[in-house]
Amino acid sequence: MRLPPARGPLTDLLFDRLARPPATLPEPPAPADDEDLQLALFACYELHYQGFDEVDDRWEWEPSLLRLRGLLEGRFEQELAEAVPRPGPVPPGEVRRALTAMTAEDEDEPSVSLFLQREAGIETFREFVVHRSIYHLKEADPHTWAIPRLRGRSKAALVEIQADEYGGGRHERMHCELFGHTMRGLGLDDSYGAYLPRVPAVTLAVSNAMSLFGLHRRLRGALVGHLAAIEMTSSLPNRRYAMGLRRLGGDAATARFFEEHVQADAVHEQIAAGDLCGGFASACPALTGDVLYGAACALALERRWAGHVLGRWERGASSLLDRPVPA
Structure with a gap:
């Protein structure tokens, strides 16, 4: 890059x-x-x-x-x-319930995944993939920073999730590699960082929050909450992305990234909410508020990004900065 x-x-x-x-x-x-x-x-x-x-x-x-x-x-x-009100601390045994309440889908909120499933044309779907490439081509890396900062149950849970993200030791199954297949199937450049000049600040902020939490030990609670929020809100949207891509003629290799996440993240959701965040909360009860704050930041930044792209698409405009998307 x-x-x-x-x-x-x-x-x-x-x-x-x-x-x-x-x-x-x-x-x-x-x-x-x-x-x-x-x-x-x-x-x-x-x-x-x-x-x-x-x-x-x-x-x-x-x-x-x-x-x-x-x-x-x-x-x-x-x-x-x-922008994000900080949740108060809760007893460790209540962390999972609080995360579940925070991540429940709000049917009144505009949904990028429903738009892509039902309405988007192929150029809009390509734009969506360009935005996501900033994170997905290094998927899991920001959250891996937390591994040496955890112990016991929460550390084992994070390693289990990350091992899946990295393909269980098989290069071709790493999620970043699967996303590269999606990009190539859509006629996009899958080289690392190729579209950095095209994505707006609202997209960069999503990635920057992960790095901010990951690179500071003092924010390790926020990082595990951030990961939990991602995993707990991933399975259904990825099912919709896959359905939208199939509707637009995407083949199995192009849709595999999204279809892989439907099942994988349904499992990761349980590990992240229970063993990762629950284990961390039990070991560090004073940081339960940080866990919920990290989750709240992930959700708020995603809502802000969704508002940007949907607002542009509904007006028939590009959600990217003003240059053509190169193939």
Whole structure:
């Protein structure tokens, strides 16, 4: 993956410096808007994943870059705190029930999965896959950061979930690989990060929240709650995505990613709510509020993203930034 085009003064400075050998960053300008902020934060986080072709790996731990990332994280955490009310702590035995109540489908909310199942054309479905590629081509990686930070029952549960995400040791069954098949089947470029220049800040924020929770031990409770919310709201939407793709002529290889998640996430839902979050709550009862907050953030960011894409699609407009989607 190469550095994407800048979206404001902050990313303009940051990307210019990242393309050079590591050195102390100058005082950064304020982000122009959320596009500038979220892209800068995404780039800082990406140095802990696959990185960028033209960026020296030594930038990952450059102190001045970490200070910049800390400033951006502070702004992002404040925005989350203002947008997502923090649930109060509950007794450990009540965590599963609270998560179930939070993740119950609201029939009055606009649904991306129903739209894709029943109404979307093939170009709209391709846009949806482009948005999702930012996370699904590194699926599971952000939540894996929690493994060395857990113990006992919750650690074993997370390893069980992640082992499935990584294909049980079989490269061709890794979920990121299955998503690549979906992209190729839709005529899209499945190379890692190919569509980073096209996705808006609302999509980057979904991914950035995972990295924020994953890279900070103090937020490990939020991370396990975040994963639980994803698993508990995944099975039915993926069934709808698969049905929509089949309606549009998608073959078995193209639909396999979504169909795989129908069954896998139905199992993961039980593990995540019970053994992962329940086990974590029993071991760290003071952090039950963090677990519920992480779940609430995952749900809120997904609702915000859904509002963006559905609003654009219902007006007949693209939900991506203004460039054609390359095949």
